[in-house]
Amino acid sequence: MEPEEQPPAASEEPTEEVPETPAQPEEKVPEAQPGTEEQPPETPTETEDQPPETPATLDSDEVRIGAFICHCGTNIGGFVDVPAVVEYAKTLPNVVYATDNLYSCAEDGLASIRDAIKEHKLNRVIVASCTPRTHAPLFQSVCEEAGLNKYLFEFANIREQCSWVHMKEKEEATQKAKDLVRSAISKAALLVPQEEMRVDVVPRSLVIGGGVAGLSAALSVARQGFDVHLVEKEAELGGFVRNLNSLSLAVKSAAETIKPLIDDAMSHENITVHLNSQVEQVNGFIGNFDTTIVTDGSSKEVKVGTIIVATGALEYIPEGFYGYGMYDNVVTLTEFEILAKNHKLPKIQNVAFIQCVGSKGQDKSYCSRICCGVSIKNALYIMENYADIVGEEGGGRVEVDVSVPEISSRRRRRRRITSAEGPGAPGGAPSGGPEITIFNRDVVTYGAEHEIYYNKAREKRIRFVRYSLENLPKVKLEGEKLAVSYFHQTLKTDRKLLADMVVLATPLVAPPDASELSKKLKVPLGQDGFFLEAHMKLRPIDFATDGIFVCGTARGPADITESVAQGLGCASRAAIPMARGFIQAEAILAQVDPTICTGCGTCVENCPYGAIRMTDEGTAEVLAAACKGCGCCGATCPEKAITMMNYTDEQLLAQGRSILEGVP
Amino acid sequence: MEEQEEYEPLIVAFLCNWCSYAGADLAGTSRIQYPPNIRVIRVMCSGMVHPNLVINALTKGADGVLMCGCHPGDCHYLEGNLRAEARSEAIDLMLVDFGLEPERYRLEWVSASEGDKFAKVVTEMVEQLKGLGPSPYKM
Ligand SMILES: Cc1cc2nc3c(=O)[nH]c(=O)nc-3n(C[C@H](O)[C@H](O)[C@H](O)COP(=O)(O)OP(=O)(O)OC[C@H]3O[C@@H](n4cnc5c(N)ncnc54)[C@H](O)[C@@H]3O)c2cc1C
């Protein structure tokens, strides 16, 4: 049902040897098979709404298998005795028709399958050719065109897994091809038609988290005409950006920059904003999630079709690093921004930023990506607002004003020395300009925008000094100043720098309650506690569970541009099933036999998708729309009460038996 | 030991559709040659294969059973491969009960890009089984 889950196109194949698309006229083999009637050219399509022409020929119990063995030019024919395989197939039980094709996937090859189904009243088809991963959908659609349910088709891979890997032993390769054909035929005889079920999708989204990512997602979903419930646990929308002062030297302050997002979300008719709220319960599956939103103790049930997770990240608190918590003037980047935003920066001239505090192999293993850019942004802020900082603004203080409410609330929990030893020396505007040093292990200013700021920082003579994990800088109070001692890698000597303030760049970390939410949604967290997408490269904002998506710093460190882009991405991913109105469930799924099931619950625990639940009768039940057909449940059910459609134990046993005993 | 030289082991392999089957396909597209002693049964996930299927194959005449799945962390179904791994321990115990050598069952992680690894695993296993001789259940 999802295009990316279908076998990829046969791109890695030698196109000059194999017809890529079935309807390329020049690839047509001119001599039509004898007995094949002339047909108007038809382009086989893979669309699922192709109505079957005639009902499947299953009126009798008689199994009538047609076997089509492909030469694939010389790709198979050159290494396997294809006519011998055909003759062999004819001798197998239930096979009423067997033939070879030069290219089964070329239009005339497909036509020969189509015609044979009708002419010989075939009710099972096997093609022995390349690989089902690329070509099964094509042959299945041909079956459907001829009125045969596509699940009555089976593949034998005699090219990738036979002729191409046994190119010097034709006899053995031919024997193997016969065995594979026999195995496919033994399974084909047991195939039963499957229907792909349609499940309606509720056209409403739940967005969890009201930061820039969640706001962007919510607005985009709403603007596409769907209802949105936006749940924010704080009393205000805006997320982490509310702490920030400026945004990479944008003209407006951070708060002003994101204000339109907040205003639009608050006023959009399709968006219901739930502040001071949490998602308490989530049940169901794509298209039909039953959720409970709790606001100040009162709960509300909301049924949604899709869910977007945008719960963001928090700043790592560098307890124990570089005198943080001991010296007031050792602050984190966020604290720096809060002070700057409130115009409460103390009078500072010499500032040291230390990058990668707690990240990249310290407490956290990863690089938080954004901190280098953020430190440079703040270094430039000091440069460009220096007059204000040393002038009236800070009230002439030289130490951090921990009474700023946002700072005091952050610091209350912490051990602190606020004695006279602090750098609380008398004021007086320092002479000369600001001096800023950024201690780094690598400057990660990725992308065009951040590189511009890096270059600007160099122009403004901001110093970049490298340190290594083996040789960390040290921060000590020395008189009125913070002394940063470090090893200079180029000069190979120990050096010292006196600073008025030390700013620690700490990584973004997953909020502690992320794991609770991940359990409610039954979606995984990665090893660093961030939400884990289905595939790092190919499905970056999807969860493996259909209908649930993730954006922003909830899935890992990201800046605002990236968070917004991901939010918009989630909105369009979520809109697909909602706009369509229904989803097509997999046909290859699990089925529980309630008369055998003892209700032990093993399957419920083993299903990676939360696709099985217990009914009131105490037996297991598969949620067809959520089941992916992995079969983990079936292979663990102690009662063998679960059958995997199209991969039943009976079918797999038959394949094994036919391989081993030489009988189908 | 004259007989042993002529013996060609037969391996039944269960390959998951998403990684290992694709890896075996890649061995083909790359034309990597390996012994023709293996017969593949495609399954959606290594996690769907009941231990009975393995034991059944081994007691019905297969000289070896190879189970291949995605590498841990890459499973198309999140962790079906880990289920297969856990089950492998049970299978190892069952082999003892059935008087079969542990080498007759092998679990390997083969990704879609590891055509060479797949060919290597098959080649190795065939060699190993040749050394062991035919399955005692082989009539
Ligand atoms: C010091 C610092 C400076 C930065 N400067 C810049 C900059 O200059 N430029 C830039 O582009 N980026 C900057 N960033 C990064 C920027 O802050 C993030 O990219 C952005 O905040 C990510 O937005 P978000 O919506 O994903 O997450 P957040 O902003 O963290 O929002 C998440 C929201 O979800 C809510 N929430 C959390 N859990 C739940 C729950 N269980 N239920 C309901 N609601 C919940 C939170 O309360 C919050 O409102 C900076 C970051 C830091 C730390």
Ligand code: SF4
């Ligand atoms: S594992 Fe089998 S017996 Fe147990 S609840 Fe699931 S279906 Fe029923």
Ligand code: SF4
């Ligand atoms: S096959 Fe079973 S374990 Fe796999 S998704 Fe479906 S119900 Fe869950």
